[in-house]
Amino acid sequence: MKWSVKIGKFVGIDVYMHLTFLLLIGWVAMVHWQRGQSLGAALVGVLFILTIFLFVVLHEFGHALMARHYGIATRDIILLPIGGVARLEKIPSQPMQEFWVALAGPAVNVVIAAALFVWLQATASWEPLQRLTVTTGPLLERLMAVNLFMIVFNMIPAFPLDGGRVLRAALATRLNYNRATQIAASIGRAIAVLFGLMGLFYNPFLFFIAVFVWLGATQESALTRMKAAVGGIPVHQVMVSEFKSLAADDSLQRAADLTLTGTQKDFPVVSDGILEGVLRQTDLAEALSKMDAREAVASIIRKHTVSVESTEMMDTVVAKLNECRCDLLPVTREGKLVGVVTIDNLGALVRLREAAAN
Numbered sequence: 519m520k521w522s523v524k525i526g527k528f529v530g531i532d533v534y535m536h537l538t539f540l541l542l543i544g545w546v547a548m549v550h551w552q553r554g555q556s557l558g559a560a561l562v563g564v565l566f567i568l569t570i571f572l573f574v575v576l577h578e579f580g581h582a583l584m585a586r587h588y589g590i591a592t593r594d595i596i597l598l599p600i601g602g603v604a605r606l607e608k609i610p611s612q613p614m615q616e617f618w619v620a621l622a623g624p625a626v627n628v629v630i631a632a633a634l635f636v637w638l639q640a641t642a643s644w645e646p647l648q649r650l651t652v653t654t655g656p657l658l659e660r661l662m663a664v665n666l667f668m669i670v671f672n673m674i675p676a677f678p679l680d681g682g683r684v685l686r687a688a689l690a691t692r693l694n695y696n697r698a699t700q701i702a703a704s705i706g707r708a709i710a711v712l713f714g715l716m717g718l719f720y721n722p723f724l725f726f727i728a729v730f731v732w733l734g735a736t737q738e739s740a741l742t743r744m745k746a747a748v749g750g751i752p753v754h755q756v757m758v759s760e761f762k763s764l765a766a767d768d769s770l771q772r773a774a775d776l777t778l779t780g781t782q783k784d785f786p787v788v789s790d791g792i793l794e795g796v797l798r799q800t801d802l803a804e805a806l807s808k809m810d811a812r813e814a815v816a817s818i819i820r821k822h823t824v825s826v827e828s829t830e831m832m833d834t835v836v837a838k839l840n841e842c843r844c845d846l847l848p849v850t851r852e853g854k855l856v857g858v859v860t861i862d863n864l865g866a867l868v869r870l871r872e873a874a875a876n
Contacts, residue, residue, distance in 0.1 A: 522596055531582055532594040542599040543567055570664050571597055573630060577623040578604040584622035588615045600730060613690035620683035624672050627665040634662035677706030678734035696746035699739060706735035741840055747868040748832035756867055757849045757857030763788050764797060766816040773802050773815050784846035787819045791854045795819035825850050835859050
C-alpha cells in the first residue's frame with residue numbers, strides 16, 4: 519500500500535504502518551499535553567496509543583495465524599489510524615474456515631481483556647468506569663476498556679468488519695456464497711449509513727468509519743459477484759487476443775503514441791514472445807514528466823508483474839486483478855504471451871453472463 523513503511527517482520531509476516539498513523543500519534547500527544555501541561559503527560563499519551571496498536575497488531579495476527587492453520591498465507595499486515603488490516607492471499611474456501619478466521623481476531627482481545635481484568639481484581643486497582651476518559655484513569659483499566667470496545671466494535675455485523683464476515687460465513691452454510699456475500703454487504707452498507715448519520719451529528723470519527731465500511735462492503739460485493747459470474751470459464755475462452763504490445767527497447771514516445779491512438783491503457787512488454795513486464799499508464803505519464811521521450815520503456819516497466827496461464831479459470835483472474843490493483847493481466851502459455859485480460863473486457867463478460875442468467 520502506498521504511503522506505508524515497514525516496521526518489522528514477525529512469524530514470517532511483514533507489518534507496515536501507514537504514514538497517516540503519525541498524525542494520530544501527534545494528535546494524542548497534543549491532547550495529553552493540553553491535559554497535563556508537561557512532556558511526561560504527552561509521552562504517557564503516546565505510550566497509551568502505541569499499546570493500543572500493539573493490541574491491534576495482535577488482533578490481526580490472530581486472523582493471520584488462524585488463516586495459516588487452514589493453509590492460507592497472509593501477504594502483510596497494515597496499521598491504519600482506524601485500525602489494522604491483515605491482507606490474506608485469499609478468502610477461506612469453506613464457510614466454517616472463514617468463521618473461525620474472523621473470530622480469531624476478537625478472541626485475542628478477549629484473552630487480553632480477561633488477563634487485565636484478573637490483574638486489576640488481584641491488585642484492587644479498580645476505578646469506576648464512568649471516571650475513565652482517554653487521558654485519565656488507571657492505565658491498565660483504560661487498556662482493558664479499549665480491548666472490550668475492540669471486541670464489541672469488531673463484532674458489529676457490518677461487512678467487512680469481523681462481525682460481518684462471521685455473518686457471511688453463517689449465511690454461506692445455508693445459501694450460496696455469492697448470495698450470502700450480497701446480504702452481508704447490504705447489511706454492512708445499511709450500518710455504514712447509520713454510522714455516517716451519527717458521525718455528522720455526534721462524532722466525526724464515525725463518519726470515517728462509515729466510509730471504510732461502505733467501501734469495503736461494496737468492493738467485496740463486486741468482487742464476489744464477478745467471481746460468481748465468471749466461475750468455471752477458462753481464461754483462453756475470453757482473453758483478448760488482439761492487443762498492442764511493446765518491445766523493451768521501444769521509446770516512451772512510442773508508448774505514448776499507442777496510448778493516444780487506442781483504448782488500451784497498459785501494455786505488455788515482450789522479447790521474442792516472452793513476457794518481460796508491463797508498462798502501466800500511470801508509470802508512463804510520470805516518466806514522460808521527468809525523462810526524455812526517446813528513453814526506452816525498459817527502464818520503467820514493472821518486471822515482476824502478475825500473469826495468468828491460459829488454462830486457468832477466470833475466477834483466478836478476478837482474484838489476481840484485485841490483488842495487483844491493475845487494469846491488465848497478461849495471459850501466457852508455456853512462457854509465451856498469448857493474450858491479455860483487462861478490467862473492461864472482464865466487466866463486459868460479467869454483464870453479459872448476468873444478463874443471460876436473468
